Amino acid sequence: MCSPRFFRVEYEINPWMDTGVPVDADLAVKQWERLREILIELGHTVHTLDPDPGLPDMVFAANGAFTVDGVAYGARFRFPQRGAEAAAHRAFYTTHGWPHTESAEINEGEGDFAYLPGVAGGLILAGYGFRTAPPAHAEAVEVLGRPIVPLHLTDPRFYHLDTALAALDDRTIAYYPGAFSAGSQRVLRRLFPDAVLADEADALDFGLNLVSDGRHVVLNSDAAALAARLAAAGFTPVPVELSELKKGGGSVKCCVAELRG
Numbered sequence: 405m406c407s408p409r410f411f412r413v414e415y416e417i418n419p420w421m422d423t424g425v426p427v428d429a430d431l432a433v434k435q436w437e438r439l440r441e442i443l444i445e446l447g448h449t450v451h452t453l454d455p456d457p458g459l460p461d462m463v464f465a466a467n468g469a470f471t472v473d474g475v476a477y478g479a480r481f482r483f484p485q486r487g488a489e490a491a492a493h494r495a496f497y498t499t500h501g502w503p504h505t506e507s508a509e510i511n512e513g514e515g516d517f518a519y520l521p522g523v524a525g526g527l528i529l530a531g532y533g534f535r536t537a538p539p540a541h542a543e544a545v546e547v548l549g550r551p552i553v554p555l556h557l558t559d560p561r562f563y564h565l566d567t568a569l570a571a572l573d574d575r576t577i578a579y580y581p582g583a584f585s586a587g588s589q590r591v592l593r594r595l596f597p598d599a600v601l602a603d604e605a606d607a608l609d610f611g612l613n614l615v616s617d618g619r620h621v622v623l624n625s626d627a628a629a630l631a632a633r634l635a636a637a638g639f640t641p642v643p644v645e646l647s648e649l650k651k652g653g654g655s656v657k658c659c660v661a662e663l664r665g
């Protein structure tokens with residue numbers, strides 16, 4: 405994770421960002437601290453990157469890389485405003501002894517990659533359409549040695565895969581079908597007949613931008629309807645307020661780069 409100490413909306417690279425809307429940076433830090441505490445209370449180890457005053461989106465740590473089996477596939481950001489974030493993530497992995505592969509292709513890390521260890525020996529779902537470029541999927545297959553299913557995102561409000569789809573446990577996902585092309589919706593129906601389906605309101609509440617340990621599902625407190633459906637499916641929702649970061653177009657998952665050792 406990375407503190408939102410320098411979080412601002414000073415450019416617009418997704419439909420949620422509006423440079424005319426003020427951000428309460430102190431509140432952003434308070435809300436983010438609470439998210440961090442919740443993850444620690446749930447038993448996770450949380451490492452943090454030092455925020456850089458010149459990189460106002462650095463709080464969205466999910467975008468810096470994608471890891472599987474102790475190997476990190478590094479990000480290459482779509483927009484120049486975020487380009488330098490990749491090096492901060494690379495430095496983290498190299499100092500912690502994780503093999504890190506520099507990517508030649510545009511990809512925004514876990515923002516566009518989800519991992520299901522219990523499907524097909526470890527299946528990667530990969531979004532494209534707005535940020536990650538399709539050639540990055542083939543590159544990630546080579547680096548990570550896992551099968552990848554490309555999924556076409558078609559609604560600009562859901563510009564990263566992690567705004568429209570989430571892994572709930574090793575083999576179960578939740579997703580909003582309307583964020584995907586007709587063909588990708590068919591693929592998801594075939595692969596995940598038992599998925600928890602979200603509707604447009606859930607997705608607009610950033611409910612799918614969640615972090616799950618297979619039981620506890622940490623998600624934006626606005627997404628009360630989705631939380632109720634997750635509870636009915638046997639999960640334990642853990643709501644967290646992240647109103648300020650929503651102004652940057654992100655929520656819980658965007659703040660967390662999972663380290664899969």
Ligand code: ARG
Pocket residue numbers: 417418421461464466467486514515516564566567652653654655657658659
């Ligand atoms: N403002 C950031 C951007 O547009 C938000 C990134 C959200 N991250 C995510 N994993 N969805 O790049």
